[in-house]
Amino acid sequence: MFYGRDDQLEALMALWNKRVPSLVTCRGRRRIGKSTLVAEFARRTSSRFIKIEGLRPKEKLSNADELASFARQLARQTGGDDTPPTDWDRAFARLDEKIGTGKTVVLLDEISWMGHYDAAFPETFKVAWDNLFKRHQRLVMILCGSVSSWIRENIVDNGAFAGRRSLDIVVRELPLRVCARFWGAAAERTDVREIIDILSVTGGVPRYLEEIDPALSAAENIRRMAFLPNGILATDFEDIFRDAFDRSPGIRADILRALSGGPKNVAGVAAALGRAKSGHISAALETLEEAGFVSADEGVNPETGTPVQQKRYRLSDNYARFYLRYIEPALKMIGKGAYAFASLDQLEGWDSVMGLAFENLVVNNFRELLPRLGLDRSLLLSAAPFRRKNLQVDLLLQTSLSLCLVEVKRRKEIGREVVTDMAEKIGKIGKRPGRSLKTALVYCGSLHPSIEAEGYFDALIDIRSLLV
Numbered sequence: 362m363f364y365g366r367d368d369q370l371e372a373l374m375a376l377w378n379k380r381v382p383s384l385v386t387c388r389g390r391r392r393i394g395k396s397t398l399v400a401e402f403a404r405r406t407s408s409r410f411i412k413i414e415g416l417r418p419k420e421k422l423s424n425a426d427e428l429a430s431f432a433r434q435l436a437r438q439t440g441g442d443d444t445p446p447t448d449w450d451r452a453f454a455r456l457d458e459k460i461g462t463g464k465t466v467v468l469l470d471e472i473s474w475m476g477h478y479d480a481a482f483p484e485t486f487k488v489a490w491d492n493l494f495k496r497h498q499r500l501v502m503i504l505c506g507s508v509s510s511w512i513r514e515n516i517v518d519n520g521a522f523a524g525r526r527s528l529d530i531v532v533r534e535l536p537l538r539v540c541a542r543f544w545g546a547a548a549e550r551t552d553v554r555e556i557i558d559i560l561s562v563t564g565g566v567p568r569y570l571e572e573i574d575p576a577l578s579a580a581e582n583i584r585r586m587a588f589l590p591n592g593i594l595a596t597d598f599e600d601i602f603r604d605a606f607d608r609s610p611g612i613r614a615d616i617l618r619a620l621s622g623g624p625k626n627v628a629g630v631a632a633a634l635g636r637a638k639s640g641h642i643s644a645a646l647e648t649l650e651e652a653g654f655v656s657a658d659e660g661v662n663p664e665t666g667t668p669v670q671q672k673r674y675r676l677s678d679n680y681a682r683f684y685l686r687y688i689e690p691a692l693k694m695i696g697k698g699a700y701a702f703a704s705l706d707q708l709e710g711w712d713s714v715m716g717l718a719f720e721n722l723v724v725n726n727f728r729e730l731l732p733r734l735g736l737d738r739s740l741l742l743s744a745a746p747f748r749r750k751n752l753q754v755d756l757l758l759q760t761s762l763s764l765c766l767v768e769v770k771r772r773k774e775i776g777r778e779v780v781t782d783m784a785e786k787i788g789k790i791g792k793r794p795g796r797s798l799k800t801a802l803v804y805c806g807s808l809h810p811s812i813e814a815e816g817y818f819d820a821l822i823d824i825r826s827l828l829v
């Protein structure tokens with residue numbers, strides 16, 4: 362089954378209205394559904410589909426292996442010569458011969474792997490595009506990869522491709538509503554809390570969502586995915602970090618570890634790693650941000666009205682947060698099949714970790730909140746948690762005319778103190794001419810009746826309403 366991604370599919374489909382071929386880049390974290398999206402696009406538009414994927418680089422492989430694999434995959438799908446070409450010029454020429462006049466989607470997948478051993482690969486591709494591929498009017502060529510930084514450096518920001526690209530798709534986590542569809546008909550019968558707890562661990566990553574067994578409890582699902590030796594969540598972190606970042610994977614995993622304790626600026630990250638603040642760390646943070654693991658929060662300080670001084674980075678991938686907190690420390694036990702686990706509540710600090718994971722889930726889904734807050738037509742200046750010594754806001758939405766403070770709560774019983782807490786925050790920010798202050802509560806649990814009766818919050822959003 363294929364769920365969601367309507368906007369991206371629409372953007373891709375619109376390319377068929379043009380009378381010129383299209384060159385598309387598609388990037389995003391591994392397992393997020395890039396390859397599947399492209400295949401679905403080809404299927405829905407009944408196009409011919411040619412897919413060639415780079416081999417994951419490893420020791421003892423070389424450019425010749427990439428070329429040989431390219432030729433084999435092409436021959437398997439289109440017939441003809443499967444002998445290895447000697448260089449990428451010839452490989453692309455061979456592909457070109459197989460593209461006819463009908464609607465064709467060509468996917469060059471994990472392209473950074475394909476071009477890994479040949480520094481001239483991007484330029485060779487560009488020449489092939491200009492001289493060969495561009496002649497096919499009914500062609501959509503999609504360059505796809507998990508190493509987002511490679512695609513940006515070599516294609517998106519490469520002047521050689523200026524004016525050539527038609528579309529750049531960044532594939533992100535599926536929104537909550539779409540995630541719930543992985544429960545199928547069981548979604549209605551399942552307690553919201555169970556769904557939210559699983560999503561707090563997986564995030565909206567389809568590869569993890571498809572492993573969910575809706576007939577089982579959240580605890581049992583999480584046990585199977587995370588705490589058994591070959592569980593997808595027990596093994597995937599290592600796998601991602603071996604793949605997605607071609608240079609110095611170690612520092613990136615360490616940065617995520619540093620951020621798992623809370624958001625930090627570059628200097629804070631450097632200090633946590635016991636290193637001097639350096640361009641190296643900033644670059645690694647940027648790569649993590651592009652790959653979708655980390656978010657950089659900017660915006661305006663609501664108390665002073667001035668832009669915040671320094672970007673703060675936050676670990677925004679729910680799976681990575683859970684992995685670093687619970688799975689990594691127990692890997693040895695898990696590997697031996699000896700990790701005993703009776704219920705989720707037995708995990709140390711579970712409730713507070715899940716509270717934070719829920720906040721993160723809501724922040725990642727802030728777009729879904731906007732219509733409920735009357736902000737769907739406003740230009741947002743920022744949407745991020747705001748945390749300074751004297752003011753902590755779970756999610757702060759800023760437009761030029763308004764500030765909306767969103768409190769996010771996951772608790773069985775939510776009491777009246779949420780109102781006093783919020784009133785205190787509003788008091789700290791204070792009124793300012795030309796700017797209105799709004800408040801909202803997003804919750805998972807049951808609200809004390811006085812909260813609704815009092816009408817303090819401008820919006821009360823039950824997380825359940827974002828799942829259906």
Ligand SMILES: Nc1ncnc2c1ncn2[C@@H]1O[C@H](COP(=O)(O)OP(=O)(O)O)[C@@H](O)[C@H]1O
Pocket residue numbers: 362363364365366389390391392393394395396397398507567568569571
């Ligand atoms: N929109 C979707 N709906 C349902 N399942 C999906 C969707 N996107 C991806 N998947 C599933 O998730 C898994 C990972 O997707 P994939 O396209 O391989 O990710 P990527 O190419 O980004 O690494 C696949 O097994 C696929 O079946």
Ligand SMILES: [Mg+2]
Pocket residue numbers: 395396397470
């Ligand atoms: Mg893929």
